[in-house]
Amino acid sequence: MGEKEEVKLLGVWYSPYAIRPKIALRLKSVDYDYVEENLFGTKSELLLKSNPVHKKIPVLLHNNKPIVESLNIVEYIDETWNSSAPSILPSHPYDRALARFWSDFVDNKWFPALRVAAIAKSEDAKAKAMEEVEEGLLQLEDAFVSISKGKPFFGGEVIGFMDICFGSFVVLLKAREKFKAEKLLDESKTPSLCKWADRFLSDETVKNVAPEVEKVAEFLQELEVRAQSAASRS
């Protein structure tokens, strides 16, 4: 592009959604300033001004223009720095439609079920949600096998859109497995996904931006304590 680019990312260290633009920016070798927001404290003026509708992170500020919603940001990064290899979205419209479909599935069906399983008070609701989570993982296993066509990632040889979308939850999954001593990614049920998950986390573009599993596990513990004390006060 030539001209001076100002790229700023507002995020929080543990958020799977904030990891997504970080990976995308790394894939495109884009330099940026990172601003850690404090979501338990007060949100910064910049965040409130940049995302008045949802007041959430991540927010990408490119030459002072805000882009919000994590997958929107990833597509924006892909389209803006499009001469920097690799391409994050696949090139064929049908493959793009598949990538968007499965990303939507992860964000609007699978992860909400996981969230319910984590915070539901009733054992019944918890169990039902976990069933949905496990069924979702089986569907994602099939999706991986058919989309990757034998290659290492959903995106093929290199990390792509769907890898970023689903991969951003892998640290959270592993942290939860550690914290709750229960297996979510099970090699006997979803072998390809398990191998993909390890491959994803050890990839150059991911390993320096993903938070440590230990730290996230500790954080999940802290969240649960906060949630329980809030619940006992209400």
Place this chain on the structure above:
Amino acid sequence: MGEEEEVKLLGTWYSPVVLRAKIALRLKSVDYDYVEEDLFGSKSELLLKSNPVYKKVPVLIHNSKPVCESLNIVEYIDETWNSSGPAILPSHPHDRALARFWSAFVDDKWFPALMAAVVTKSEDAKAKGMEEVEEGLLQLEDAFNALSKGKSFFGGETIGLMDICLGSFLVFLKAREKLKKEKILTELKTPTLYRWANRFLSDEMVKIVVPEIDKVAKFIGEFEDSAQSVASKS
């Protein structure tokens, strides 16, 4: 493209989200076979096979390959038949991000609030829901002014993604206004949006594919009666 194209659309006549696909196909002058699904009866084999994850309409089947989720389908149509008709997504990455953001707002925030307000029996919940709907319309009014830059549509001179996304709900909105004799979209509160709505519904590309308001009003009446009786039984 030259080769023999087979384009099939599975839908229901009353569904706003199916309308999106129809409008996009018309904008691109794509011939297609339309299959009316009976979602209150039994879903067709083709639907279940093409959309095993959600089993919902619309589904676009292009040369036997299924594409699901209405906005995904619209983007797919735009990318596949990209040399035909107007561009549905804007060309600049930032404008694309904005179009996607506001479409997600309509689908994930505004329309669900409207649906919740119409099916609830509680007057309190209804009032609260309608407040959210009205607030959303004000935000959409601002969005229109920002995105259209003085032109006729969110997409500028021609219908774009956001026009299709929000516009697809207009018949439902007007049908509801007729049925309940109450105004939701008013010239007083959201003048530019109000004028845009009339412009959209009378557009050549739209008016032939939208269902009749009276037919939809009758359908909604029947649907809400049965939804409320289900809600009161649970």
